[in-house]
Amino acid sequence: MGINLTAETKVIKNIPTICSFCSNGCGMFVRTKGKEPLGVIPIINHPISEGRLCHRGWNRFQNLRSLNRILRPRLHDGNQVKEVSWTEALNKVAEIISNLLNAFGPQSIGVIGSPCLTNEDNFLLSIFAKTILKTNNLDGSYRFGGAMALEALERVYSSPLGSLGLISDLPNSPAILVVENSALRDFSPVGSRVIQGAIGGTTIVLADPMVRHCEHFYSLHLPYSLENLSHLFDEESAIPPEIRGKFNLPNCSVIFVADQVRPALSLIAFLTAFLEQLPASGKLLKIFPLSRSPNLRGAWDMGVKPGKYGLSISEMLAPESKIKGLLIFGDDLITHLPSAAMIEKVKNLEFLLVVDRFNTETSRFAHITLPLPLLAESEGTMTNCEGRVQMLRPVLSPRGESRSLMEVLGELALKLGSSLPYSSLSELRDAIGTTIPGYQIINELKNLD
Numbered sequence: 001m002g003i004n005l006t007a008e009t010k011v012i013k014n015i016p017t018i019c020s021f022c023s024n025g026c027g028m029f030v031r032t033k034g035k036e037p038l039g040v041i042p043i044i045n046h047p048i049s050e051g052r053l054c055h056r057g058w059n060r061f062q063n064l065r066s067l068n069r070i071l072r073p074r075l076h077d078g079n080q081v082k083e084v085s086w087t088e089a090l091n092k093v094a095e096i097i098s099n100l101l102n103a104f105g106p107q108s109i110g111v112i113g114s115p116c117l118t119n120e121d122n123f124l125l126s127i128f129a130k131t132i133l134k135t136n137n138l139d140g141s142y143r144f145g146g147a148m149a150l151e152a153l154e155r156v157y158s159s160p161l162g163s164l165g166l167i168s169d170l171p172n173s174p175a176i177l178v179v180e181n182s183a184l185r186d187f188s189p190v191g192s193r194v195i196q197g198a199i200g201g202t203t204i205v206l207a208d209p210m211v212r213h214c215e216h217f218y219s220l221h222l223p224y225s226l227e228n229l230s231h232l233f234d235e236e237s238a239i240p241p242e243i244r245g246k247f248n249l250p251n252c253s254v255i256f257v258a259d260q261v262r263p264a265l266s267l268i269a270f271l272t273a274f275l276e277q278l279p280a281s282g283k284l285l286k287i288f289p290l291s292r293s294p295n296l297r298g299a300w301d302m303g304v305k306p307g308k309y310g311l312s313i314s315e316m317l318a319p320e321s322k323i324k325g326l327l328i329f330g331d332d333l334i335t336h337l338p339s340a341a342m343i344e345k346v347k348n349l350e351f352l353l354v355v356d357r358f359n360t361e362t363s364r365f366a367h368i369t370l371p372l373p374l375l376a377e378s379e380g381t382m383t384n385c386e387g388r389v390q391m392l393r394p395v396l397s398p399r400g401e402s403r404s405l406m407e408v409l410g411e412l413a414l415k416l417g418s419s420l421p422y423s424s425l426s427e428l429r430d431a432i433g434t435t436i437p438g439y440q441i442i443n444e445l446k447n448l449d
């Protein structure tokens, strides 16, 4: 029997984009045939990865077509789930939000953004919350992980000491402190640069209480967690003088997994103590807050955090909270919550809207679910752990009836009797470029396209 190859399925394309499975932002071509991903090819001259990819980057693109997608808008009523049109779903969302606003005011609603959304989506979400819903109750579940590290860095580096480092410069560091071995194992393009540094003479120190036998490229193993490191650097005897001396040189590096920093105070205490021990030259430290979330830094920069008098996620889900409705975008919130009481609070909200790509633990308890495209089906920008803004290109066509967040929020704003100030990605990027410090580059990325 002959195979029916349509024109679409015959075409093989290599589309340049970035990997969206962690905060490194490695460069790759995604090879597609028609609408399906065939695999990936690393971009050799990409400034971050220079031809490297980790196991996730190599393998996950083949499995993007998950069976677990939300494909159409749905209304949930107990165990009954009904697929409906976008018009019916958005009318219902607007009706419920209007009722909550009229009965309890804007502070009865909370909005949850995500480091798994693009910069454009998070920025728009922040505008939607603050100007359309008029609530400052905006946050993300990353509050329980990576955002604590970013908050700590903001506090420690409010003075111009140190900065985010460039991954490609790691081999030039005189000394590197790696907090937890997983920072190199799970982010192997970073690990590869650290080993490259060790070969060239960089002193590598590992702080990890779980490791029993260190790999050969480490010069010193400190069996301590981040919380205990600050005390250690106070003690002259804990670090041999020749290693301590290396950290006195400029451009040394500290690598850690931001998602594992809990609480922010542990990082603040460590960095403060560490910096106090160092002479002026050593204070020019490069920081690498790695994250398994692809856009941790971008979500934070775009304002996914409480506004003035707004509630954090912990406050929204506290027993005494007056929050009645929660709108969750791209985040499986329940799986990140640290207490059963918070989970119960989510389950018992008067209104839970989940706008996401997949059926998740959180979407099980939603009253309405709306489908979003995957990152691989979206156009936008992401900010990597170095603070570098990069373009994410759509490599697959959207599945089902998913709609971009810009379309969803734009239509919802109209149904709520208002309108968003931006009607295109281009206008949105102009606004980001002019209002968020360090994001002027976003306009140049747009122009390069």
Ligand code: SF4
Binding pocket: 019, 020, 021, 022, 023, 024, 025, 026, 049, 052, 053, 054, 055, 056, 057, 058, 186, 187, 188, 189
């Ligand atoms: S290190 Fe991160 S960005 Fe790079 S290939 Fe792996 S998952 Fe993707």
